[in-house]
Amino acid sequence: xxxxxxxxxxxxxxxxxxxxxxxxxxxxxxxxxxxxxxxxxxxxxxxxxxxxxxxxxxxxxxxxxxxxxxxxxxxxxxxxxxxxxxxxxxxxxxxxxxxxxxxxxxxxxxxxxxxxxxxxxxxxxxxxxxxxxxxxxxxxxxxxxxxxxxxxxxxxxxxxxxxxxxxxxxxxxxxxxxxxxxxxxxxxxxxxxxxxxxxxxxxxxxxxxxxxxxxxxxxxxxxxxxxxxxxxxxxxxxxxxxxxxxxxxxxxxxxxxxxxxxxxxxxxxxxxxxxxxxxxxxxxxxxxxxxxxxxxxxxxxxxxxxxxxxxxxx
Numbered sequence: 001x002x003x004x005x006x007x008x009x010x011x012x013x014x015x016x017x018x019x020x021x022x023x024x025x026x027x028x029x030x031x032x033x034x035x036x037x038x039x040x041x042x043x044x045x046x047x048x049x050x051x052x053x054x055x056x057x058x059x060x061x062x063x064x065x066x067x068x069x070x071x072x073x074x075x076x077x078x079x080x081x082x083x084x085x086x087x088x089x090x091x092x093x094x095x096x097x098x099x100x101x102x103x104x105x106x107x108x109x110x111x112x113x114x115x116x117x118x119x120x121x122x123x124x125x126x127x128x129x130x131x132x133x134x135x136x137x138x139x140x141x142x143x144x145x146x147x148x149x150x151x152x153x154x155x156x157x158x159x160x161x162x163x164x165x166x167x168x169x170x171x172x173x174x175x176x177x178x179x180x181x182x183x184x185x186x187x188x189x190x191x192x193x194x195x196x197x198x199x200x201x202x203x204x205x206x207x208x209x210x211x212x213x214x215x216x217x218x219x220x221x222x223x224x225x226x227x228x229x230x231x232x233x234x235x236x237x238x239x240x241x242x243x244x245x246x247x248x249x250x251x252x253x254x255x256x257x258x259x260x261x262x263x264x265x266x267x268x269x270x271x272x273x274x275x276x277x278x279x280x281x282x283x284x285x286x287x288x289x290x291x292x293x294x295x296x297x298x299x300x301x302x303x304x305x306x307x308x309x310x311x312x313x314x
Contacts, residue, residue, distance in 0.1 A: 026072045034223060035093065036221075037093050037094065038094075041092070041093040042089060045092070045099070050068075094203065094207070097158070097159075101200075108202075111137075130192070144162050147198070153200060160198045161198065169188070
């Protein structure tokens, strides 16, 4: 039985403005990707996916909402440096997985159109697919052989390993008789599908030149700078400390005490000189009478560690 989804699941992106915000946020994350090929591909991929959904129905359903938010989450985590999402984005962009891999394979495995009547007769005289005398294309066999000999591809385990270059058709069946034609055809078909599922298509010449330029240093590479929002400076200082903390968050020089969660201000130079002069909350009064390490545990997070402050003497 399917788990009932909350009411907002299907209707939380019912307005076009909400879809527009999600679409723009996803495209913005695409511009932050460190790889130039990944930036261009993911941008085109996101645009095509959004257009495909909008062309099918005026209002996308819960599955489309989940896919859109999942794509935004993957791109954000990839830009934050998480290895799994970043590998997923790179595999999609370079055609190791996903739609682009199928497109690159289709380009190299599509049979050539005969130019004249002789080529057409030769094409018609070939045996049917997966029957006796059938052979896969030369490009597929050479690509599979090259991939089996490449130790880097084998160790990466991006796709399932290619174990055999020929379909394993036994000479006799379990009864000692010749294998039936239908059985031979199924074995060839299964071997072909497994090999096709394991192939890694070569990249286009343009992408290879970009990679060679990045490796050699001819193509300059610089990390993309994020566009940050302007800091909001509070206009007034009226109101009690608790209201300001809840409304605007802790200000510079103020931190939350780990014990009572109250706003705490401190100065490391004062702590180093005389810990009794530091302004802290009431729950850490007993800690001030002990060493500096206990005081640092009460006052919360900081950009500099207590050991660094003690070594610098500031």
